[in-house]
Amino acid sequence: MLGFSYSFLARPEIGVDVPLSIELDRSSPVPLYYQLAQAIEAAIRDGELAPGDRFENELALASRLTLSRPTTRRAIQELVDKGLLVRKRGVGTQVVQNPVHRRVELTSLFDDLVRAGQEPTTELLEYHAGIVDEQIAAELNLAKDHEVVTIQRLRCANGEPLAVMTNYLPVELAPEADQLEANGLYQSLRARGVHIRLARQRIGAKPATRTEARLLDEKAGAPLLTMSRTAFDDSGKAVEFGDHCYRASRYYFETTLVDR
Amino acid sequence: MLGFSYSFLARPEIGVDVPLSIELDRSSPVPLYYQLAQAIEAAIRDGELAPGDRFENELALASRLTLSRPTTRRAIQELVDKGLLVRKRGVGTQVVQNPVHRRVELTSLFDDLVRAGQEPTTELLEYHAGIVDEQIAAELNLAKDHEVVTIQRLRCANGEPLAVMTNYLPVELAPEADQLEANGLYQSLRARGVHIRLARQRIGAKPATRTEARLLDEKAGAPLLTMSRTAFDDSGKAVEFGDHCYRASRYYFETTLVDR
């Protein structure tokens, strides 16, 4: 099924606002607000809209693209939430100064590395089912005698160790060891029809234990960045609890906060 | 100016959905979607809506409260973004399992401690203006010879050191030392008409230097949680860059991630 697209070209206007050339495909299943947000984001990242530039106001943009105001507004709001635009009532919308980094997202370290072009590998250190710590059962909202699979993996990139990851899953959801090694945890869960929609993370630091130090090629007591995460599926049920330790010298988290 | 309010009481219905009793004040300046979101959030936190409960669908809720669907929808969306509700198309809306912690927000450590009922104190260790590192000037989007105020403070709670905070501000925005000590950085900026709207944070870990160790009552090389942040005002201009070190034993960050 091929969509056809409307094209709106930049008009050679004289004015403060930069008119973007934006293409929308109205027959695409991709929502219009999303297409628009992507197009604006691309314009910012490509430098077509420079930091500090005033942005075309939403009514003008809407009428220029033959969109309704709410749809246009939603696209702009996406970028405000991402930290790319800033709005002030009665004034207008501007592009934020400074280059942007990516924000913390619901992805695995694996995805991050793939995106960065590195070649990540994973070694399965441990895989067993059994009764676990009461505190971990509580994180998963399980009875304390519910069987839980414990997985421990070592993530490396370019032959260098990056992180030790320990994950706990209710036995009925846990993927097989071989599938896990082939596809990673989140993809294995997706293949089982488990869609993770929400995660709560706690980020801290701690000294490496002797075991962690050995695995990560650090000295005992060296600083590690820790992240523990509880993930929930699309019915709000806790499906995974993870406890990850990253080498502080190789990893950090980025977040963008917006005051609303 | 006193508003009068409509009251919608729970009807003794037999059904899976729990009808909330929600009051909206239509003459209040507080937006209706926000009032509604607050009311639902309160119902969840008070246990009126239990984890896993099915939530009333948005059309029913809208007509019950005499609200339009978009307004109702926006309220629900706020809570989905906060990680309290989960929606699935064709199915419905449910309350997420597990108690919720707060998410990372645009607040200072000071605010956090006040909220937790602790009595925080701040000691100003350093305050001077001058030329700074080129990298820091770049974070603030300033020419490298622009004068910058460097502030270093030690934050304590209950007499115990918690964090060393180093902040850099363009000289024309920096508050006086005495105002800083009295009101904290962000409040001082607000008093000057600087409204921080956006922040980009990087969270990592590192070993304590000898100086940091002495200030924080830790050993040299002890793990510290680090956060560096660039803050932007409502015109998208960088107004502050901070480099903070927290004792790993006393502090962590929490985030909620939503997949959309």
Next chain:
DNA sequence: CAGTGGTCTAGACCACTTA
């Protein structure tokens, strides 16, 4: 099939800023 959320339109009125 009925019920759910996801998207979209075409208006309206208001609050705030700047000049």
Next chain:
DNA sequence: AAGTGGTCTAGACCACTGA
């Protein structure tokens, strides 16, 4: 006073889910 974003309404059609 003019221009901006913030809120709100009253519809519409669609896609997906489950019985």
